[in-house]
Amino acid sequence: MKEAILACRELLALCWRQSAGKLVASVVLKLGAAAALPLSAAGLGALTDAALAGDSSRAAIAGAVTACLVIAAITMAHFAHVFYFELGEVNLLTKERQLIELANGSVGLNHHERPEYADKMQVLRQEVERVGYASMEALLSAASTALSLIITGVLLARLDLLLLMLPLTALPAVYLGGRAQALQAAGREAAAEPTRRARHLFSVATEAGTAKEIRTAGLANELTFRHRTLFESATRVMWAAEVKAARLRILGQLCFAFGYVSAILIVVSAAAAGGPSVGDVILVLSVAALANYQVTAAVALLQDLQRVARVLADVRWLEHLIAPLPAAALPAGERPAAPQRINHGIRLRDVSFAYLQTGPPALEGVDILLPAGSTVAVVGENGAGKSTIVKLLCRFYEPTEGVIEVDGTDLASLSPPEWRRRIAGAFQDFVRFEFIARESVGVGDLPRVGSDDAVLGALRRARSESVLNRLEHGLGTQLGKSYADGAELSRGQWQKLALGRAMMREDPLLLILDEPTADLDAESEHLLFERYAANARRLAETSGTITILVSHRFSTVRMADLILVVVDGRVADSGSHEELMERGGLYADLYGLQQRSYQ
Structure with missing residues (x-):
């Protein structure tokens, strides 16, 4: 319930920033429609009494008032919809834009490595649309339902204070409905991982680019089986949550049903004893029926608001998770400016890095100078740490240990956006x-x-x-x-x-080519890198640009000024092609092996 109240406050604040006038118009019209319905029941009761008493004048007035109230309820609700529909759509666009900014506006990529981030994003992709029109419908309908219940309570109290128990019997239904929604939300969270994996398989199985391999390998049945298994796993979790939630909702509705039947028995018994008029009986029957609808609506609206609250809470969780790096918090005037050119080079001093704090190191003890104006090739087997070096140079991550220096200045002290404006890159993905x-x-x-x-x-x-x-x-x-x-x-x-x-x-000061030609043949790649080498020489003269080339093809990397051989997160060897071939070792072995495979 607390989350739902916080969600209402956040939605109102968001709408106020979008358009205060449309918000006020929506609230006034929606509340007006909500007040008109129970008051029309009172008008219907007065109309009945006047008709039975033969007072045509009073009956005509009561009928006209009742008709006006019904028309007002319908008309005002319609025009309220016009205003809050647009507000809801703008709210949705605002939250989608916020999610884009959170996913891509952070200094680094650390959050992408966390499984809980992936699970939250999976839920948000499915649920974020609830912040749109549906959230405004739920918010304003909840307010109007509350006002309608208050008016209903006043009308019933005029006849018998015991009838006030009817709206109160709605409280268990509302409370238990909230508990039920919390169970469903927990079920969605628990089912997020298998659902995410199942959707990945669905994407793989339905894309044009994967069709050839799936048919060649005969994977259709296997993918279907795995997809079904994952969704059955997710469904079992969700179904268990739905069953528990349904039990709570049924219990809440039974409480209200008891109050509803008791209210009708009270007023009918009093009327039989000569108490309330026939019009009063009609009023109670009408208002009781309206109260039944209101309670059902209130439970459903609370569920909607709690789902909206969950979305907003997940967005806030992301905001706390994706925190800026310490350097980014420095005032702009206190950060060293990115250099206009590199004069000496980029130095990695005893750099180590692990993607997760408790995980194994992806790099360990890397100590190397990348000279200004040089073309540096990074080679090694898959998973050796080649791309990790590139990511650290781009400041997608910060070293766990050690420091990276640009002409003696700590790279971590530079503004990441300013540094990246001096980077150009082509990546495998x-x-x-x-x-x-x-x-x-x-x-x-x-x-x-x-x-x-x-x-x-x-x-x-x-x-x-x-x-x-x-x-x-x-x-x-x-x-x-x-x-x-x-x-x-x-x-x-x-x-x-x-x-x-x-x-x-x-x-650029840094040109990154991280497996950028994986889909080109060897000859095309070689011709392309000859063009790149000429461009790198031009950039070296003007800006001291360092070109970083990551590739598996040794015929291409041999043109580099410096080659780094990365093995298990360490730079096992470095030098020019000629130096590495003369020393023998892993590079010479891999080069010879690849050369023989092309013959």
Whole structure:
């Protein structure tokens, strides 16, 4: 119940910021409609008494008033809907935008490694829409139901104070309904992990890109079986919660049913003894029926509000989880500015890192200098720690131990956004931006996102301009299956656009190429990196740019000035291609093995 009250306060504050006028109009109209319904029952009772007494004038007035109240209830509720529907939609957009900012606006990526974060996000993806129109419907309906119950209580108290027990018998139903909703929420949380895994399998099984492998390997039945098993697991958890919740709700409704029947018996017995008039009996019957509806609605509304409250509580949980790094909290004037060029290099001093505090180290004791203006290749087996080095250089994570220095300045003391503005990168897990082709590349340097010259130049530097030959409208072509007329590209073509995006910034201090050509053949990759090497030499002269290349193909990395051989989180060896080949060791063995495989 406390969470529901907090949710009401947060929703009202959010609506007030969006449009105070629309909020006030919604509240006035909704409350007016709520007051009109029970008052129309009183009018119906007066109409009955006047008709039985043969007082046509009073009956006409009572009938007119009753009709006006009914019309007012319907009309005011309709116009209230017009106002709060828009407020709800704006609230939803606001919360969705907040979730995007929370997921992507943090300094680092630490929260993405936490399973509880993934579970919360899974629930939020399913439930965040409740913050929209449905939340406003629940909030205003709850307020109007409360007002209607108060008026109902006053009307009943006029006849017999015992009838006040009727609204009170709704309290167990409301309380037990809240407990039931809490059980359901706990069930959804417990079922989040198997549900998330089942949805992943559904996504894998229904995407066009996976269809060939699934058919070749005959995986359809296996994926179906695993999907069914996971959903059955989630369903068992949810069903157990639903059964317990249903028992509580039935118990609450039985309490109200007892009060409802007792109220009718009281007034009918009194009328038979010559007490209340027939109109009073009609009033009680009408109001009791209305009270029954109100209680049912109140229980349902409380459930809705508690689900909304859960969504808002999860968003607050995310806000507390995704805290800024200490350096980001420094005033802008106290942070060293990102350098205009690198003169000496980037030094990793005894750097260690673990993704989870209790997990094994992904890097351990890395101590190496990346000279200014150099092209540095990082090689090693999968999971050796190559991409972890890249992530630390981009400040996606902070070292667990040690320090990273840029020309002697601690990288952790620089503003992360300022540092990243001097980074250009292409990654193996690139994004498929379903934008206009110009924008899909241009977002690599937002100030020039609409510049054809800048985009074409970036595509040329990335040796990716050939993609435009397949696009009907060139840079103006809409990309992606999300649009009816969108052009669908192969994975290799999407990757070429991502490479062009990485080339949009013309003077970065750090150029990251983390397995960016995994979908290209060896010859295309080699030609591409020759272009990159020439570009790296140009950047080295102007900005002292360091180019970091992560690749499994040794024929490509041999052109690097410095090669780091990473094994089990440590830099096992380093040097130029010639130096490493002369020393023998792991690099020479892997290079020779790969060379023989191409022969």
